[in-house]
Amino acid sequence: MRTTTGWQSNSASDRPTDLERTAFERRDLRDDDIAVRVDFCGVCHSDLHRIQGMLGEGDIVPGHEATGVVTAVGPAVTDLVMGDRVAIGTIVDSCGECAMCLAGQENYCWQGPVTTYGGTDRVDGTKTQGLYSREYVLKSTFAYRLPDGLDAAAAAPLMCAGISVWEPLVASGIGPGSRVAVAGLGGLGHLAVKLAAALGAEVTVLSRGTAKTDDAISLGATALLDTTDEQAVQDARGRFDLVIDTISAEHALEPLLGMLGLDGSFCMLGNPLMTPPRFFAFLPGRKRVFASGTGGRLHTAELLAFCAEHGITADVEVLPSARVSEALDRLERGDVRYRFVLDLADLDA
Ligand SMILES: NC(=O)c1ccc[n+]([C@@H]2O[C@H](COP(=O)([O-])OP(=O)(O)OC[C@H]3O[C@@H](n4cnc5c(N)ncnc54)[C@H](OP(=O)(O)O)[C@@H]3O)[C@@H](O)[C@H]2O)c1
Ligand SMILES: [Zn+2]
Ligand SMILES: [Zn+2]
Structure with missing residues:
Protein backbone atom coordinates (compact mmCIF):
# COMPACT_ATOMS: atom_id res chain seq x y z
CA MET A 1 0.00 0.00 0.00
CA CYS A 160 -16.70 17.81 -13.70
CA ALA A 161 -18.23 21.25 -14.24
CA GLY A 162 -17.13 21.30 -17.87
CA ILE A 163 -18.06 17.81 -18.95
CA SER A 164 -21.40 17.99 -17.10
CA VAL A 165 -22.54 20.85 -19.30
CA TRP A 166 -20.71 19.71 -22.44
CA GLU A 167 -22.56 16.39 -22.85
CA PRO A 168 -26.06 17.91 -22.81
CA LEU A 169 -24.95 20.66 -25.21
CA VAL A 170 -23.58 18.10 -27.66
CA ALA A 171 -26.48 15.66 -27.17
CA SER A 172 -28.89 18.52 -27.93
CA GLY A 173 -27.11 19.37 -31.18
CA ILE A 174 -26.29 22.91 -30.06
CA GLY A 175 -24.55 25.00 -32.71
CA PRO A 176 -24.92 28.18 -34.75
CA GLY A 177 -28.51 29.39 -34.63
CA SER A 178 -29.31 27.63 -31.33
CA ARG A 179 -30.74 29.72 -28.51
CA VAL A 180 -29.48 28.48 -25.16
CA ALA A 181 -30.31 29.70 -21.65
CA VAL A 182 -28.06 28.85 -18.72
CA ALA A 183 -29.80 29.01 -15.34
CA GLY A 184 -27.43 29.78 -12.45
CA LEU A 185 -24.07 31.44 -13.12
CA GLY A 186 -21.72 29.40 -10.97
CA GLY A 187 -19.08 26.76 -11.65
CA LEU A 188 -21.14 24.74 -14.14
CA GLY A 189 -23.01 27.75 -15.45
CA HIS A 190 -20.01 29.85 -16.42
CA LEU A 191 -18.49 26.96 -18.35
CA ALA A 192 -21.85 26.30 -20.03
CA VAL A 193 -21.84 29.89 -21.26
CA LYS A 194 -18.29 29.66 -22.60
CA LEU A 195 -18.85 26.31 -24.29
CA ALA A 196 -22.25 27.09 -25.79
CA ALA A 197 -20.96 30.40 -27.14
CA ALA A 198 -17.90 28.66 -28.62
CA LEU A 199 -20.25 26.18 -30.30
CA GLY A 200 -21.89 29.15 -31.99
CA ALA A 201 -25.09 29.42 -29.93
CA GLU A 202 -26.73 32.61 -28.75
CA VAL A 203 -26.55 32.38 -24.96
CA THR A 204 -28.61 34.05 -22.24
CA VAL A 205 -27.82 33.75 -18.53
CA LEU A 206 -30.73 33.36 -16.10
CA SER A 207 -29.58 34.72 -12.73
CA ARG A 208 -31.05 36.03 -9.49
CA GLY A 209 -30.50 39.74 -10.01
CA THR A 210 -28.31 41.73 -12.35
CA ALA A 211 -25.03 41.70 -10.42
CA LYS A 212 -23.44 39.23 -12.83
CA THR A 213 -24.47 41.00 -16.06
CA ASP A 214 -20.99 42.21 -17.01
CA ASP A 215 -19.50 38.80 -16.23
CA ALA A 216 -22.15 37.05 -18.31
CA ILE A 217 -21.37 39.23 -21.32
CA SER A 218 -17.61 38.81 -21.01
CA LEU A 219 -18.05 35.04 -20.70
CA GLY A 220 -19.81 35.07 -24.09
CA ALA A 221 -23.52 35.56 -23.35
CA THR A 222 -25.52 38.13 -25.26
CA ALA A 223 -27.76 38.95 -22.30
CA LEU A 224 -28.55 38.26 -18.66
CA LEU A 225 -32.16 37.85 -17.59
CA ASP A 226 -32.99 38.62 -13.97
CA THR A 227 -35.22 35.77 -12.81
CA THR A 228 -36.57 37.88 -9.96
CA ASP A 229 -38.08 40.25 -12.54
CA GLU A 230 -41.48 38.69 -13.27
CA GLN A 231 -42.11 40.85 -16.31
CA ALA A 232 -38.77 39.89 -17.84
CA VAL A 233 -39.54 36.22 -17.23
CA GLN A 234 -42.93 36.58 -18.92
CA ASP A 235 -41.44 38.45 -21.84
CA ALA A 236 -38.98 35.59 -22.39
CA ARG A 237 -41.80 33.15 -23.11
CA GLY A 238 -40.87 30.69 -25.87
CA ARG A 239 -37.46 32.23 -26.44
CA PHE A 240 -35.05 29.28 -26.07
CA ASP A 241 -34.32 25.91 -27.65
CA LEU A 242 -32.49 24.61 -24.57
CA VAL A 243 -32.45 25.61 -20.92
CA ILE A 244 -29.57 24.14 -18.91
CA ASP A 245 -30.50 24.31 -15.24
CA THR A 246 -27.40 24.36 -13.01
CA ILE A 247 -29.08 25.89 -9.94
CA SER A 248 -27.78 24.28 -6.77
CA ALA A 249 -30.84 24.89 -4.57
CA GLU A 250 -34.48 23.85 -4.86
CA HIS A 251 -36.43 26.26 -7.06
CA ALA A 252 -39.56 26.57 -9.18
CA LEU A 253 -39.14 25.00 -12.62
CA GLU A 254 -42.31 26.28 -14.31
CA PRO A 255 -40.96 29.79 -15.05
CA LEU A 256 -37.90 28.27 -16.72
CA LEU A 257 -39.99 25.79 -18.72
CA GLY A 258 -42.16 28.65 -19.93
CA MET A 259 -39.13 30.14 -21.68
CA LEU A 260 -38.83 27.15 -24.06
CA GLY A 261 -40.11 27.29 -27.61
CA LEU A 262 -41.71 24.45 -29.60
CA ASP A 263 -39.89 21.15 -29.00
CA GLY A 264 -37.53 22.94 -26.63
CA SER A 265 -35.52 20.92 -24.12
CA PHE A 266 -34.99 21.40 -20.43
CA CYS A 267 -31.88 19.83 -18.96
CA MET A 268 -31.83 19.19 -15.22
CA LEU A 269 -28.26 19.22 -13.95
CA GLY A 270 -28.40 21.01 -10.65
CA ASN A 271 -29.74 20.16 -7.24
CA PRO A 272 -29.99 16.38 -7.01
CA LEU A 273 -33.11 16.52 -4.86
CA MET A 274 -35.19 18.43 -7.41
CA THR A 275 -38.34 16.64 -8.49
CA PRO A 276 -39.13 16.65 -12.21
CA PRO A 277 -41.84 19.05 -13.30
CA ARG A 278 -45.50 18.04 -13.51
CA PHE A 279 -46.87 16.67 -16.79
CA PHE A 280 -48.78 19.83 -17.65
CA ALA A 281 -45.72 21.99 -17.16
CA PHE A 282 -44.04 20.54 -20.22
CA LEU A 283 -46.98 19.44 -22.33
CA PRO A 284 -47.63 22.80 -24.05
CA GLY A 285 -45.06 23.11 -26.85
CA ARG A 286 -44.09 19.41 -26.72
CA LYS A 287 -41.23 20.22 -24.36
CA ARG A 288 -38.67 17.61 -23.47
CA VAL A 289 -37.23 17.26 -20.00
CA PHE A 290 -34.04 15.34 -19.43
CA ALA A 291 -31.34 14.96 -16.82
CA SER A 292 -27.66 14.34 -17.32
CA GLY A 293 -24.77 13.23 -15.13
CA THR A 294 -21.14 14.16 -15.89
CA GLY A 295 -19.82 12.39 -18.98
CA GLY A 296 -18.26 9.37 -20.59
CA ARG A 297 -14.72 8.90 -21.86
CA LEU A 298 -15.49 9.79 -25.48
CA HIS A 299 -17.09 13.11 -24.69
CA THR A 300 -14.48 13.94 -22.04
CA ALA A 301 -11.62 13.50 -24.50
CA GLU A 302 -13.60 15.49 -27.07
CA LEU A 303 -14.21 18.29 -24.55
CA LEU A 304 -10.51 18.59 -23.68
CA ALA A 305 -9.60 18.80 -27.37
CA PHE A 306 -12.32 21.42 -27.96
CA CYS A 307 -11.12 23.48 -24.99
CA ALA A 308 -7.51 23.34 -26.19
CA GLU A 309 -8.60 24.44 -29.65
CA HIS A 310 -10.75 27.31 -28.35
CA GLY A 311 -8.59 28.31 -25.38
CA ILE A 312 -11.33 27.55 -22.86
CA THR A 313 -10.69 26.93 -19.17
CA ALA A 314 -12.55 27.86 -15.99
N1 LIG B 1 -25.61 16.55 -13.11
C1 LIG B 1 -24.30 16.64 -13.00
O1 LIG B 1 -23.56 15.96 -13.69
C2 LIG B 1 -23.69 17.61 -12.02
C3 LIG B 1 -22.30 17.76 -11.98
C4 LIG B 1 -21.77 18.68 -11.09
C5 LIG B 1 -22.58 19.42 -10.28
N2 LIG B 1 -23.92 19.21 -10.30
C6 LIG B 1 -24.84 20.01 -9.46
O2 LIG B 1 -25.05 21.25 -10.14
C7 LIG B 1 -25.32 22.27 -9.19
C8 LIG B 1 -24.41 23.45 -9.47
O3 LIG B 1 -23.07 23.12 -9.16
P1 LIG B 1 -21.95 24.27 -9.20
O4 LIG B 1 -20.70 23.61 -8.72
O5 LIG B 1 -22.00 24.96 -10.49
O6 LIG B 1 -22.52 25.25 -8.06
P2 LIG B 1 -22.27 26.81 -7.82
O7 LIG B 1 -20.96 27.21 -8.36
O8 LIG B 1 -22.56 27.04 -6.39
O9 LIG B 1 -23.40 27.51 -8.74
C9 LIG B 1 -24.75 27.35 -8.47
C10 LIG B 1 -25.52 28.60 -8.96
O10 LIG B 1 -26.90 28.38 -8.68
C11 LIG B 1 -27.52 29.64 -8.44
N3 LIG B 1 -28.24 29.54 -7.16
C12 LIG B 1 -27.74 29.19 -5.95
N4 LIG B 1 -28.70 29.20 -5.01
C13 LIG B 1 -29.83 29.51 -5.65
C14 LIG B 1 -31.19 29.66 -5.23
N5 LIG B 1 -31.53 29.49 -3.94
N6 LIG B 1 -32.10 29.99 -6.15
C15 LIG B 1 -31.77 30.18 -7.44
N7 LIG B 1 -30.48 30.06 -7.88
C16 LIG B 1 -29.55 29.72 -7.00
C17 LIG B 1 -26.44 30.69 -8.37
O11 LIG B 1 -26.44 31.41 -9.60
P3 LIG B 1 -26.89 32.97 -9.69
O12 LIG B 1 -26.09 33.69 -8.65
O13 LIG B 1 -26.52 33.33 -11.08
O14 LIG B 1 -28.36 33.03 -9.46
C18 LIG B 1 -25.16 29.88 -8.23
O15 LIG B 1 -24.07 30.53 -8.80
C19 LIG B 1 -25.12 21.63 -7.81
O16 LIG B 1 -26.37 21.26 -7.28
C20 LIG B 1 -24.28 20.39 -8.12
O17 LIG B 1 -24.47 19.37 -7.19
C21 LIG B 1 -24.50 18.33 -11.17
ZN1 LIG C 1 -18.78 17.89 -9.56
ZN1 LIG D 1 -20.80 -0.83 -18.17
Whole structure:
Protein backbone atom coordinates (compact mmCIF):
# COMPACT_ATOMS: atom_id res chain seq x y z
CA MET A 1 0.00 0.00 0.00
CA ARG A 2 1.02 3.62 -0.59
CA THR A 3 0.28 6.36 1.90
CA THR A 4 -1.04 9.75 0.84
CA THR A 5 -2.48 12.80 2.55
CA GLY A 6 -5.79 14.55 1.94
CA TRP A 7 -8.74 16.43 3.39
CA GLN A 8 -11.52 14.37 4.95
CA SER A 9 -15.04 15.33 6.01
CA ASN A 10 -16.17 14.74 9.57
CA SER A 11 -19.91 14.19 9.82
CA ALA A 12 -19.73 14.17 13.61
CA SER A 13 -18.61 17.80 13.59
CA ASP A 14 -21.03 20.73 14.07
CA ARG A 15 -19.43 22.25 11.01
CA PRO A 16 -19.18 19.52 8.37
CA THR A 17 -17.26 21.80 6.03
CA ASP A 18 -14.32 21.86 8.47
CA LEU A 19 -12.36 19.14 6.70
CA GLU A 20 -9.53 17.48 8.56
CA ARG A 21 -6.10 16.68 7.23
CA THR A 22 -5.70 12.92 7.14
CA ALA A 23 -3.21 10.28 6.00
CA PHE A 24 -4.69 7.27 4.24
CA GLU A 25 -3.75 4.44 1.91
CA ARG A 26 -3.88 4.15 -1.84
CA ARG A 27 -3.70 0.71 -3.43
CA ASP A 28 -0.51 -0.66 -4.94
CA LEU A 29 -0.57 -0.30 -8.69
CA ARG A 30 -2.32 -2.99 -10.68
CA ASP A 31 -0.94 -3.82 -14.12
CA ASP A 32 -3.21 -1.30 -15.87
CA ASP A 33 -2.99 1.43 -13.19
CA ILE A 34 -1.16 4.70 -12.97
CA ALA A 35 -0.30 6.81 -9.94
CA VAL A 36 -0.86 10.54 -10.27
CA ARG A 37 0.55 13.37 -8.19
CA VAL A 38 -2.55 15.54 -7.87
CA ASP A 39 -1.61 19.20 -8.26
CA PHE A 40 -4.97 20.97 -8.55
CA CYS A 41 -8.53 19.99 -7.67
CA GLY A 42 -11.69 22.03 -8.21
CA VAL A 43 -14.29 22.47 -5.48
CA CYS A 44 -17.65 21.37 -6.88
CA HIS A 45 -21.02 22.10 -5.32
CA SER A 46 -21.62 18.34 -5.37
CA ASP A 47 -18.73 18.01 -2.91
CA LEU A 48 -20.59 20.43 -0.65
CA HIS A 49 -23.90 18.54 -1.02
CA ARG A 50 -22.04 15.34 -0.20
CA ILE A 51 -20.25 16.75 2.84
CA GLN A 52 -23.55 18.14 4.10
CA GLY A 53 -25.01 14.65 3.91
CA MET A 54 -27.41 15.27 1.04
CA LEU A 55 -25.94 12.59 -1.18
CA GLY A 56 -25.28 9.83 1.31
CA GLU A 57 -23.66 9.11 4.64
CA GLY A 58 -20.17 8.64 5.89
CA ASP A 59 -16.93 10.56 5.92
CA ILE A 60 -15.10 10.95 2.69
CA VAL A 61 -12.17 12.63 1.04
CA PRO A 62 -14.07 14.57 -1.66
CA GLY A 63 -12.83 15.91 -4.98
CA HIS A 64 -13.58 14.79 -8.54
CA GLU A 65 -12.10 17.30 -10.98
CA ALA A 66 -8.33 17.46 -10.96
CA THR A 67 -5.12 17.69 -12.89
CA GLY A 68 -1.69 16.35 -12.07
CA VAL A 69 1.33 14.45 -13.31
CA VAL A 70 1.85 10.72 -13.79
CA THR A 71 4.39 9.44 -11.26
CA ALA A 72 4.23 5.66 -11.80
CA VAL A 73 2.78 3.29 -14.41
CA GLY A 74 1.79 -0.37 -14.23
CA PRO A 75 3.43 -2.81 -16.69
CA ALA A 76 0.36 -3.06 -18.96
CA VAL A 77 -0.06 0.70 -19.40
CA THR A 78 0.72 1.79 -22.95
CA ASP A 79 -1.04 5.13 -23.33
CA LEU A 80 0.72 7.19 -20.66
CA VAL A 81 4.25 7.52 -19.30
CA MET A 82 5.77 9.04 -16.20
CA GLY A 83 5.79 12.83 -16.38
CA ASP A 84 2.67 13.13 -18.54
CA ARG A 85 0.21 15.83 -17.50
CA VAL A 86 -3.19 14.25 -16.94
CA ALA A 87 -6.73 15.13 -15.89
CA ILE A 88 -9.06 13.02 -13.75
CA GLY A 89 -12.82 13.42 -13.48
CA THR A 90 -15.78 11.91 -11.69
CA ILE A 91 -15.45 8.29 -12.84
CA VAL A 92 -12.51 5.96 -12.41
CA ASP A 93 -13.83 2.62 -13.67
CA SER A 94 -16.84 0.86 -15.22
CA CYS A 95 -17.71 -2.63 -16.43
CA GLY A 96 -16.48 -1.93 -19.95
CA GLU A 97 -18.94 -4.42 -21.43
CA CYS A 98 -22.50 -3.10 -21.17
CA ALA A 99 -24.23 -1.11 -23.91
CA MET A 100 -23.54 2.17 -22.11
CA CYS A 101 -19.83 1.46 -21.78
CA LEU A 102 -19.64 0.29 -25.39
CA ALA A 103 -21.29 3.56 -26.43
CA GLY A 104 -18.62 5.51 -24.57
CA GLN A 105 -21.08 6.47 -21.83
CA GLU A 106 -19.30 4.88 -18.90
CA ASN A 107 -21.01 7.48 -16.71
CA TYR A 108 -24.20 5.43 -17.18
CA CYS A 109 -22.62 1.96 -16.89
CA TRP A 110 -25.41 -0.51 -16.14
CA GLN A 111 -23.33 -2.07 -13.41
CA GLY A 112 -22.78 1.37 -11.93
CA PRO A 113 -19.76 3.50 -12.74
CA VAL A 114 -17.10 3.62 -10.03
CA THR A 115 -17.14 7.20 -8.83
CA THR A 116 -13.89 8.94 -7.92
CA TYR A 117 -14.93 9.18 -4.29
CA GLY A 118 -17.60 7.31 -2.36
CA GLY A 119 -17.56 4.56 -5.00
CA THR A 120 -16.84 0.88 -4.62
CA ASP A 121 -13.76 -0.51 -6.33
CA ARG A 122 -14.71 -3.30 -8.75
CA VAL A 123 -11.74 -5.49 -7.84
CA ASP A 124 -11.36 -5.37 -4.07
CA GLY A 125 -14.61 -3.72 -2.91
CA THR A 126 -12.86 -0.88 -1.08
CA LYS A 127 -14.41 2.58 -0.94
CA THR A 128 -12.85 5.15 -3.24
CA GLN A 129 -11.45 8.37 -1.77
CA GLY A 130 -11.28 11.52 -3.85
CA LEU A 131 -8.92 14.09 -5.24
CA TYR A 132 -8.60 16.53 -2.35
CA SER A 133 -5.41 14.54 -1.83
CA ARG A 134 -1.84 14.48 -3.08
CA GLU A 135 -1.89 11.11 -4.84
CA TYR A 136 -4.51 9.12 -6.72
CA VAL A 137 -4.21 5.61 -8.20
CA LEU A 138 -6.54 4.64 -11.06
CA LYS A 139 -6.93 2.60 -14.21
CA SER A 140 -4.99 4.52 -16.85
CA THR A 141 -7.88 4.56 -19.32
CA PHE A 142 -9.85 6.82 -16.97
CA ALA A 143 -7.12 9.46 -16.93
CA TYR A 144 -6.91 11.90 -19.84
CA ARG A 145 -3.82 13.50 -21.25
CA LEU A 146 -4.06 17.23 -20.56
CA PRO A 147 -3.57 19.04 -23.86
CA ASP A 148 -0.59 21.41 -24.08
CA GLY A 149 -1.58 25.00 -23.61
CA LEU A 150 -4.28 24.37 -21.02
CA ASP A 151 -3.34 25.81 -17.63
CA ALA A 152 -3.33 22.95 -15.11
CA ALA A 153 -5.22 24.85 -12.38
CA ALA A 154 -7.85 26.40 -14.64
CA ALA A 155 -8.37 23.16 -16.57
CA ALA A 156 -9.19 21.06 -13.49
CA PRO A 157 -12.87 22.18 -13.38
CA LEU A 158 -13.35 20.99 -16.95
CA MET A 159 -13.37 17.46 -15.54
CA CYS A 160 -16.70 17.81 -13.70
CA ALA A 161 -18.23 21.25 -14.24
CA GLY A 162 -17.13 21.30 -17.87
CA ILE A 163 -18.06 17.81 -18.95
CA SER A 164 -21.40 17.99 -17.10
CA VAL A 165 -22.54 20.85 -19.30
CA TRP A 166 -20.71 19.71 -22.44
CA GLU A 167 -22.56 16.39 -22.85
CA PRO A 168 -26.06 17.91 -22.81
CA LEU A 169 -24.95 20.66 -25.21
CA VAL A 170 -23.58 18.10 -27.66
CA ALA A 171 -26.48 15.66 -27.17
CA SER A 172 -28.89 18.52 -27.93
CA GLY A 173 -27.11 19.37 -31.18
CA ILE A 174 -26.29 22.91 -30.06
CA GLY A 175 -24.55 25.00 -32.71
CA PRO A 176 -24.92 28.18 -34.75
CA GLY A 177 -28.51 29.39 -34.63
CA SER A 178 -29.31 27.63 -31.33
CA ARG A 179 -30.74 29.72 -28.51
CA VAL A 180 -29.48 28.48 -25.16
CA ALA A 181 -30.31 29.70 -21.65
CA VAL A 182 -28.06 28.85 -18.72
CA ALA A 183 -29.80 29.01 -15.34
CA GLY A 184 -27.43 29.78 -12.45
CA LEU A 185 -24.07 31.44 -13.12
CA GLY A 186 -21.72 29.40 -10.97
CA GLY A 187 -19.08 26.76 -11.65
CA LEU A 188 -21.14 24.74 -14.14
CA GLY A 189 -23.01 27.75 -15.45
CA HIS A 190 -20.01 29.85 -16.42
CA LEU A 191 -18.49 26.96 -18.35
CA ALA A 192 -21.85 26.30 -20.03
CA VAL A 193 -21.84 29.89 -21.26
CA LYS A 194 -18.29 29.66 -22.60
CA LEU A 195 -18.85 26.31 -24.29
CA ALA A 196 -22.25 27.09 -25.79
CA ALA A 197 -20.96 30.40 -27.14
CA ALA A 198 -17.90 28.66 -28.62
CA LEU A 199 -20.25 26.18 -30.30
CA GLY A 200 -21.89 29.15 -31.99
CA ALA A 201 -25.09 29.42 -29.93
CA GLU A 202 -26.73 32.61 -28.75
CA VAL A 203 -26.55 32.38 -24.96
CA THR A 204 -28.61 34.05 -22.24
CA VAL A 205 -27.82 33.75 -18.53
CA LEU A 206 -30.73 33.36 -16.10
CA SER A 207 -29.58 34.72 -12.73
CA ARG A 208 -31.05 36.03 -9.49
CA GLY A 209 -30.50 39.74 -10.01
CA THR A 210 -28.31 41.73 -12.35
CA ALA A 211 -25.03 41.70 -10.42
CA LYS A 212 -23.44 39.23 -12.83
CA THR A 213 -24.47 41.00 -16.06
CA ASP A 214 -20.99 42.21 -17.01
CA ASP A 215 -19.50 38.80 -16.23
CA ALA A 216 -22.15 37.05 -18.31
CA ILE A 217 -21.37 39.23 -21.32
CA SER A 218 -17.61 38.81 -21.01
CA LEU A 219 -18.05 35.04 -20.70
CA GLY A 220 -19.81 35.07 -24.09
CA ALA A 221 -23.52 35.56 -23.35
CA THR A 222 -25.52 38.13 -25.26
CA ALA A 223 -27.76 38.95 -22.30
CA LEU A 224 -28.55 38.26 -18.66
CA LEU A 225 -32.16 37.85 -17.59
CA ASP A 226 -32.99 38.62 -13.97
CA THR A 227 -35.22 35.77 -12.81
CA THR A 228 -36.57 37.88 -9.96
CA ASP A 229 -38.08 40.25 -12.54
CA GLU A 230 -41.48 38.69 -13.27
CA GLN A 231 -42.11 40.85 -16.31
CA ALA A 232 -38.77 39.89 -17.84
CA VAL A 233 -39.54 36.22 -17.23
CA GLN A 234 -42.93 36.58 -18.92
CA ASP A 235 -41.44 38.45 -21.84
CA ALA A 236 -38.98 35.59 -22.39
CA ARG A 237 -41.80 33.15 -23.11
CA GLY A 238 -40.87 30.69 -25.87
CA ARG A 239 -37.46 32.23 -26.44
CA PHE A 240 -35.05 29.28 -26.07
CA ASP A 241 -34.32 25.91 -27.65
CA LEU A 242 -32.49 24.61 -24.57
CA VAL A 243 -32.45 25.61 -20.92
CA ILE A 244 -29.57 24.14 -18.91
CA ASP A 245 -30.50 24.31 -15.24
CA THR A 246 -27.40 24.36 -13.01
CA ILE A 247 -29.08 25.89 -9.94
CA SER A 248 -27.78 24.28 -6.77
CA ALA A 249 -30.84 24.89 -4.57
CA GLU A 250 -34.48 23.85 -4.86
CA HIS A 251 -36.43 26.26 -7.06
CA ALA A 252 -39.56 26.57 -9.18
CA LEU A 253 -39.14 25.00 -12.62
CA GLU A 254 -42.31 26.28 -14.31
CA PRO A 255 -40.96 29.79 -15.05
CA LEU A 256 -37.90 28.27 -16.72
CA LEU A 257 -39.99 25.79 -18.72
CA GLY A 258 -42.16 28.65 -19.93
CA MET A 259 -39.13 30.14 -21.68
CA LEU A 260 -38.83 27.15 -24.06
CA GLY A 261 -40.11 27.29 -27.61
CA LEU A 262 -41.71 24.45 -29.60
CA ASP A 263 -39.89 21.15 -29.00
CA GLY A 264 -37.53 22.94 -26.63
CA SER A 265 -35.52 20.92 -24.12
CA PHE A 266 -34.99 21.40 -20.43
CA CYS A 267 -31.88 19.83 -18.96
CA MET A 268 -31.83 19.19 -15.22
CA LEU A 269 -28.26 19.22 -13.95
CA GLY A 270 -28.40 21.01 -10.65
CA ASN A 271 -29.74 20.16 -7.24
CA PRO A 272 -29.99 16.38 -7.01
CA LEU A 273 -33.11 16.52 -4.86
CA MET A 274 -35.19 18.43 -7.41
CA THR A 275 -38.34 16.64 -8.49
CA PRO A 276 -39.13 16.65 -12.21
CA PRO A 277 -41.84 19.05 -13.30
CA ARG A 278 -45.50 18.04 -13.51
CA PHE A 279 -46.87 16.67 -16.79
CA PHE A 280 -48.78 19.83 -17.65
CA ALA A 281 -45.72 21.99 -17.16
CA PHE A 282 -44.04 20.54 -20.22
CA LEU A 283 -46.98 19.44 -22.33
CA PRO A 284 -47.63 22.80 -24.05
CA GLY A 285 -45.06 23.11 -26.85
CA ARG A 286 -44.09 19.41 -26.72
CA LYS A 287 -41.23 20.22 -24.36
CA ARG A 288 -38.67 17.61 -23.47
CA VAL A 289 -37.23 17.26 -20.00
CA PHE A 290 -34.04 15.34 -19.43
CA ALA A 291 -31.34 14.96 -16.82
CA SER A 292 -27.66 14.34 -17.32
CA GLY A 293 -24.77 13.23 -15.13
CA THR A 294 -21.14 14.16 -15.89
CA GLY A 295 -19.82 12.39 -18.98
CA GLY A 296 -18.26 9.37 -20.59
CA ARG A 297 -14.72 8.90 -21.86
CA LEU A 298 -15.49 9.79 -25.48
CA HIS A 299 -17.09 13.11 -24.69
CA THR A 300 -14.48 13.94 -22.04
CA ALA A 301 -11.62 13.50 -24.50
CA GLU A 302 -13.60 15.49 -27.07
CA LEU A 303 -14.21 18.29 -24.55
CA LEU A 304 -10.51 18.59 -23.68
CA ALA A 305 -9.60 18.80 -27.37
CA PHE A 306 -12.32 21.42 -27.96
CA CYS A 307 -11.12 23.48 -24.99
CA ALA A 308 -7.51 23.34 -26.19
CA GLU A 309 -8.60 24.44 -29.65
CA HIS A 310 -10.75 27.31 -28.35
CA GLY A 311 -8.59 28.31 -25.38
CA ILE A 312 -11.33 27.55 -22.86
CA THR A 313 -10.69 26.93 -19.17
CA ALA A 314 -12.55 27.86 -15.99
CA ASP A 315 -12.29 31.25 -14.27
CA VAL A 316 -10.67 30.13 -11.05
CA GLU A 317 -9.58 31.35 -7.65
CA VAL A 318 -6.70 29.13 -6.57
CA LEU A 319 -6.24 28.54 -2.84
CA PRO A 320 -3.74 26.42 -0.92
CA SER A 321 -5.56 23.22 0.00
CA ALA A 322 -5.29 24.02 3.72
CA ARG A 323 -7.94 26.68 3.02
CA VAL A 324 -10.45 24.11 1.76
CA SER A 325 -13.00 24.91 4.50
CA GLU A 326 -12.95 28.58 3.56
CA ALA A 327 -13.56 27.61 -0.07
CA LEU A 328 -16.53 25.41 0.87
CA ASP A 329 -18.04 28.09 3.11
CA ARG A 330 -17.70 30.75 0.43
CA LEU A 331 -19.15 28.37 -2.17
CA GLU A 332 -22.15 27.85 0.08
CA ARG A 333 -22.62 31.63 0.31
CA GLY A 334 -22.32 32.01 -3.47
CA ASP A 335 -19.13 34.02 -3.00
CA VAL A 336 -17.16 32.58 -5.91
CA ARG A 337 -16.36 33.73 -9.43
CA TYR A 338 -16.44 31.11 -10.68
CA ARG A 339 -14.63 28.08 -9.31
CA PHE A 340 -12.34 27.47 -6.37
CA VAL A 341 -9.38 25.27 -7.15
CA LEU A 342 -7.22 23.78 -4.40
CA ASP A 343 -3.45 23.79 -4.90
CA LEU A 344 -2.43 20.54 -3.21
CA ALA A 345 1.32 21.19 -3.07
CA ASP A 346 0.98 22.26 0.58
CA LEU A 347 0.21 18.63 1.47
CA ASP A 348 3.90 17.83 0.93
CA ALA A 349 4.83 19.90 3.96
N1 LIG B 1 -25.61 16.55 -13.11
C1 LIG B 1 -24.30 16.64 -13.00
O1 LIG B 1 -23.56 15.96 -13.69
C2 LIG B 1 -23.69 17.61 -12.02
C3 LIG B 1 -22.30 17.76 -11.98
C4 LIG B 1 -21.77 18.68 -11.09
C5 LIG B 1 -22.58 19.42 -10.28
N2 LIG B 1 -23.92 19.21 -10.30
C6 LIG B 1 -24.84 20.01 -9.46
O2 LIG B 1 -25.05 21.25 -10.14
C7 LIG B 1 -25.32 22.27 -9.19
C8 LIG B 1 -24.41 23.45 -9.47
O3 LIG B 1 -23.07 23.12 -9.16
P1 LIG B 1 -21.95 24.27 -9.20
O4 LIG B 1 -20.70 23.61 -8.72
O5 LIG B 1 -22.00 24.96 -10.49
O6 LIG B 1 -22.52 25.25 -8.06
P2 LIG B 1 -22.27 26.81 -7.82
O7 LIG B 1 -20.96 27.21 -8.36
O8 LIG B 1 -22.56 27.04 -6.39
O9 LIG B 1 -23.40 27.51 -8.74
C9 LIG B 1 -24.75 27.35 -8.47
C10 LIG B 1 -25.52 28.60 -8.96
O10 LIG B 1 -26.90 28.38 -8.68
C11 LIG B 1 -27.52 29.64 -8.44
N3 LIG B 1 -28.24 29.54 -7.16
C12 LIG B 1 -27.74 29.19 -5.95
N4 LIG B 1 -28.70 29.20 -5.01
C13 LIG B 1 -29.83 29.51 -5.65
C14 LIG B 1 -31.19 29.66 -5.23
N5 LIG B 1 -31.53 29.49 -3.94
N6 LIG B 1 -32.10 29.99 -6.15
C15 LIG B 1 -31.77 30.18 -7.44
N7 LIG B 1 -30.48 30.06 -7.88
C16 LIG B 1 -29.55 29.72 -7.00
C17 LIG B 1 -26.44 30.69 -8.37
O11 LIG B 1 -26.44 31.41 -9.60
P3 LIG B 1 -26.89 32.97 -9.69
O12 LIG B 1 -26.09 33.69 -8.65
O13 LIG B 1 -26.52 33.33 -11.08
O14 LIG B 1 -28.36 33.03 -9.46
C18 LIG B 1 -25.16 29.88 -8.23
O15 LIG B 1 -24.07 30.53 -8.80
C19 LIG B 1 -25.12 21.63 -7.81
O16 LIG B 1 -26.37 21.26 -7.28
C20 LIG B 1 -24.28 20.39 -8.12
O17 LIG B 1 -24.47 19.37 -7.19
C21 LIG B 1 -24.50 18.33 -11.17
ZN1 LIG C 1 -18.78 17.89 -9.56
ZN1 LIG D 1 -20.80 -0.83 -18.17
